[in-house]
Amino acid sequence: MTARLDFNQADFEPQFAALLDSKRESDQDVADIVASILARVRNEGDAALLDLTAQFDHFQQDNVAALAISKAEMQSALDELDPTLRAALVTACDRIRAFHEKQVPDGFGGLDDDGVALAMRYTPVDAAGLYVPGGKAAYPSSVLMNAIPAAVAGVERRVMVVPAPDGYVNPLVLAAAALADVTEVWRIGGAQAVAALAYGTQSIAPVDKIVGPGNAFVATAKRQVFGTVGIDSIAGPSEILVIADAQNDPEWIAADLLSQAEHDEAAQSIMITDDADFADAVDAAVAAMLPRLDRVAVASQSWADNGAIITVPDMAKMPELANRIAAEHLELALDDPEKWAGDIRHAGAIFLGRYTPEAIGDYVAGPNHVLPTARTAKFSSGLGVVDFMKRTTLVGCDAASFAKIAPAGVKLANAEGLGAHALSMTIRMTKPV
Amino acid sequence: MTARLDFNQADFEPQFAALLDSKRESDQDVADIVASILARVRNEGDAALLDLTAQFDHFQQDNVAALAISKAEMQSALDELDPTLRAALVTACDRIRAFHEKQVPDGFGGLDDDGVALAMRYTPVDAAGLYVPGGKAAYPSSVLMNAIPAAVAGVERRVMVVPAPDGYVNPLVLAAAALADVTEVWRIGGAQAVAALAYGTQSIAPVDKIVGPGNAFVATAKRQVFGTVGIDSIAGPSEILVIADAQNDPEWIAADLLSQAEHDEAAQSIMITDDADFADAVDAAVAAMLPRLDRVAVASQSWADNGAIITVPDMAKMPELANRIAAEHLELALDDPEKWAGDIRHAGAIFLGRYTPEAIGDYVAGPNHVLPTARTAKFSSGLGVVDFMKRTTLVGCDAASFAKIAPAGVKLANAEGLGAHALSMTIRMTKPV
Numbered sequence: 001m002t003a004r005l006d007f008n009q010a011d012f013e014p015q016f017a018a019l020l021d022s023k024r025e026s027d028q029d030v031a032d033i034v035a036s037i038l039a040r041v042r043n044e045g046d047a048a049l050l051d052l053t054a055q056f057d058h059f060q061q062d063n064v065a066a067l068a069i070s071k072a073e074m075q076s077a078l079d080e081l082d083p084t085l086r087a088a089l090v091t092a093c094d095r096i097r098a099f100h101e102k103q104v105p106d107g108f109g110g111l112d113d114d115g116v117a118l119a120m121r122y123t124p125v126d127a128a129g130l131y132v133p134g135g136k137a138a139y140p141s142s143v144l145m146n147a148i149p150a151a152v153a154g155v156e157r158r159v160m161v162v163p164a165p166d167g168y169v170n171p172l173v174l175a176a177a178a179l180a181d182v183t184e185v186w187r188i189g190g191a192q193a194v195a196a197l198a199y200g201t202q203s204i205a206p207v208d209k210i211v212g213p214g215n216a217f218v219a220t221a222k223r224q225v226f227g228t229v230g231i232d233s234i235a236g237p238s239e240i241l242v243i244a245d246a247q248n249d250p251e252w253i254a255a256d257l258l259s260q261a262e263h264d265e266a267a268q269s270i271m272i273t274d275d276a277d278f279a280d281a282v283d284a285a286v287a288a289m290l291p292r293l294d295r296v297a298v299a300s301q302s303w304a305d306n307g308a309i310i311t312v313p314d315m316a317k318m319p320e321l322a323n324r325i326a327a328e329h330l331e332l333a334l335d336d337p338e339k340w341a342g343d344i345r346h347a348g349a350i351f352l353g354r355y356t357p358e359a360i361g362d363y364v365a366g367p368n369h370v371l372p373t374a375r376t377a378k379f380s381s382g383l384g385v386v387d388f389m390k391r392t393t394l395v396g397c398d399a400a401s402f403a404k405i406a407p408a409g410v411k412l413a414n415a416e417g418l419g420a421h422a423l424s425m426t427i428r429m430t431k432p433v
Numbered sequence: 434m435t436a437r438l439d440f441n442q443a444d445f446e447p448q449f450a451a452l453l454d455s456k457r458e459s460d461q462d463v464a465d466i467v468a469s470i471l472a473r474v475r476n477e478g479d480a481a482l483l484d485l486t487a488q489f490d491h492f493q494q495d496n497v498a499a500l501a502i503s504k505a506e507m508q509s510a511l512d513e514l515d516p517t518l519r520a521a522l523v524t525a526c527d528r529i530r531a532f533h534e535k536q537v538p539d540g541f542g543g544l545d546d547d548g549v550a551l552a553m554r555y556t557p558v559d560a561a562g563l564y565v566p567g568g569k570a571a572y573p574s575s576v577l578m579n580a581i582p583a584a585v586a587g588v589e590r591r592v593m594v595v596p597a598p599d600g601y602v603n604p605l606v607l608a609a610a611a612l613a614d615v616t617e618v619w620r621i622g623g624a625q626a627v628a629a630l631a632y633g634t635q636s637i638a639p640v641d642k643i644v645g646p647g648n649a650f651v652a653t654a655k656r657q658v659f660g661t662v663g664i665d666s667i668a669g670p671s672e673i674l675v676i677a678d679a680q681n682d683p684e685w686i687a688a689d690l691l692s693q694a695e696h697d698e699a700a701q702s703i704m705i706t707d708d709a710d711f712a713d714a715v716d717a718a719v720a721a722m723l724p725r726l727d728r729v730a731v732a733s734q735s736w737a738d739n740g741a742i743i744t745v746p747d748m749a750k751m752p753e754l755a756n757r758i759a760a761e762h763l764e765l766a767l768d769d770p771e772k773w774a775g776d777i778r779h780a781g782a783i784f785l786g787r788y789t790p791e792a793i794g795d796y797v798a799g800p801n802h803v804l805p806t807a808r809t810a811k812f813s814s815g816l817g818v819v820d821f822m823k824r825t826t827l828v829g830c831d832a833a834s835f836a837k838i839a840p841a842g843v844k845l846a847n848a849e850g851l852g853a854h855a856l857s858m859t860i861r862m863t864k865p866v
Contacts, residue, residue: 088844095838099551099826108535117785118532118799123778125812139849172848208812227667230812234660255857262853294852341827345556352550352829355861359854360830363842366551367826379558379641379663381824391814393532393800394774396785397793405528409796411521415605416572419727420695421792424688428788 099366131212134163163189532799564645567596596622
């Protein structure tokens with residue numbers, strides 16, 4: 001049984017606040033272990049990487065070059081794929097690339113009224129590292145979602161790392177890497193792979209930004225190297241908020257709730273509806289559907305522990321609750337979804353209407369599936385092209401425009417007690433060339 | 434004497450690498466103290482805030498409401514300002530606002546060839562906290578640079594915190610807050626102010642993003658609350674890289690180098706020139722100018738410990754070095770600066786030509802002066818309007834467009850072993866309304 005909350009009940013507010021505050025991540029403290037791994041790779045380079053890979057992945061090689069996967073190997077993984085699966089991957093790749101190409105930002109520039117040249121421009125980072133988890137949880141869709149934005153941004157080196165437990169790498173992951181045009185692949189994982197990307201070794205050149213999901217060791221390593229390199233946000237367990245009126249088929253909505261619940265016991269699926277009978281029907285549909293799932297144990301526990309059905313007296317109460325939830329994924333399964341979307345200020349991604357289940361966005365819709373979790377959609381965004389770029393501002397004065405604006409600058413520099421700042425301006429006014 | 438490096442010398446590369454790697458920040462370990470302050474404010478709220486403010490700022494009040502500064506007080510600080518100083522502040526404010534208004538991002542949206550509605554939109558965070566250091570180091574220009582982007586982004590609550598040692602707040606800071614349209618001001622500082630902004634107290638509502646410079650306690654507190662709220666980057670000591678040919682007045686360039694050196698003993702000023710005689714002339718000009726500065730002790734130590742003059746055989750060698758330095762501030766004091774700027778991939782802000790000293794950008798040019806330090810311009814950007822906004826993607830399918838793209842999604846979901854993902858799509862194909 002999942003939690004049921006009713007907006008009209010007197011204790012709704014404390015119950016809803018508790019739902020928002022529920023901590024679903026394990027506080028596995030691996031900081032010390034990770035710090036020592038990072039230090040070893042930073043100090044010993046290749047030798048530490050080989051040693052740690054043998055230790056953690058049971059994959060023993062004599063030199064780091066042997067950990068590389070060539071472009072030819074990636075291409076043959078793609079060539080050997082079942083044709084319909086390959087076609088599906090191509091569809092996903094093309095649609096993701098098309099959506100991300102629309103995100104490439106324009107800079108701007110020109111002279112202002114005082115004759116000062118002002119501009120802002122975007123440039124890509126030189127090199128990006130893409131962490132891909134190993135073994136069974138290796139998702140080709142995640143390779144596409146992380147590698148394509150980097151390629152669209154114009155990042156020259158796009159370096160994938162993937163652990164190879166006992167030497168095994170999922171061929172689907174390699175096929176996706178080939179399609180997404182990854183430029184380097186190394187069979188390394190864990191904190192040691194993050195260290196190699198951040199600091200470089202004799203064989204692996206360092207990168208500027210590291211993205212991609214991983215376990216607690218990987219997430220902690222990313223936190224610890226932040227500052228030396230940039231990182232994406234640290235993703236928590238997946239979440240969905242489905243807004244559904246009584247016009248929906250309860251089974252469709254049940255399947256949507258379960259599509260997040262099956263990810264992880266810590267995942268969270270919430271529905272808000274304005275119809276108590278529909279709430280009952282969805283609850284029943286979930287119960288009936290659960291036993292049919294391969295991942296029944298995971299999905300059942302997620303739904304029981306973290307799921308919730310919230311009834312509101314009318315949909316007008318919904319946006320405020322949805323904004324407080326600030327869901328990673330928000331489905332608006334009701335009439336006029338665009339109108340309702342206008343009332344949503346905080347969500348990672350919004351799925352409009354009854355024919356847009358969240359899973360379509362995990363694979364083929366085009367927008368990124370790397371999205372902010374745990375209420376962080378209030379202040380952060382899904383992965384995008386700009387995450388692989390940075391902005392530089394440019395200012396250019398000539399003698400005339402400088403003379404117009406510098407006096408105000410001198411006044412402020414002196415008010416702040418910064419005499420050399422003032423001097424660097426006055427010297428150009430009192431002693432012109 | 435500052436360091437001199439010559440590109441033509443055999444030991445240039447290790448010397449340059451050492452310059453890049455030099456660690457200029459003190460590793461003051463305050464993490465445990467900060468963690469206990471954050472926990473106290475989180476658990477005890479207002480009472481802890483009052484207690485810690487009395488303890489650290491020697492400013493004793495009975496309730497948090499008494500720590501607020503009203504809009505009327507801010508306005509009278511502005512009204513009482515010397516008129517020419519007020520005019521300078523207005524010039525700065527207007528120019529900064531104009532530049533940041535150009536940054537407001539457009540979203541996009543429309544139907545693709547398959548009939549799928551796809552969009553990306555930007556929304557502001559609900560509330561932003563702006564940390565302003567107290568006492569003498571309180572810079573009105575920093576208030577403008579942090580508060581204006583938030584206002585332009587459309588952030589509703591723009592909350593300034595500023596410590597008031599013995600009850601004192603610099604009136605220039607309040608005047609700047611009035612001009613920049615800050616909506617709330619609290620006389621609190623240190624880690625306790627960061628905690629109040631992140632977690633909220635009985636009297637102070639929490640914010641979603643915290644920006645602004647501060648000491649080691651503030652920086653550490655920002656790191657620790659990251660995840661609960663967003664933060665800007667943690668700024669290190671200031672840096673300037675001046676590229677100057679022999680056509681410059683050595684005194685102008687000396688003043689520019691010193692304008693960063695005067696900030697902090699840990700600040701770093703570097704010049705690259707293609708003329709050894711000009712290098713000598715600038716070195717001599719710095720030595721002659723130093724005693725004339727109010728902040729002679731700070732600037733002298735910064736220049737001696739962290740400054741450097743690098744000579745290159747010709748300017749064509751410069752861009753590679755400049756890109757490795759990835760300076761916070763880069764001056765291009767040579768002919769055709771726009772051309773050279775095209776070769777620069779990594780810099781926080783670029784100042785074009787001989788009449789654009791960096792200090793003009795600190796106050797009145799318009800671009801932000803909160804910029805990435807310590808080589809982080811390789812992957813991060815100066816503060817901007819988008820730092821107070823987040824992106825949401827939107828997807829909408831109807832039955833027809835869903836039928837076109839869903840089969841590829843189902844194929845991939847099954848390949849990843851995620852049956853409920855697949856089910857949420859197949860159920861809409863096999864059982865249409």
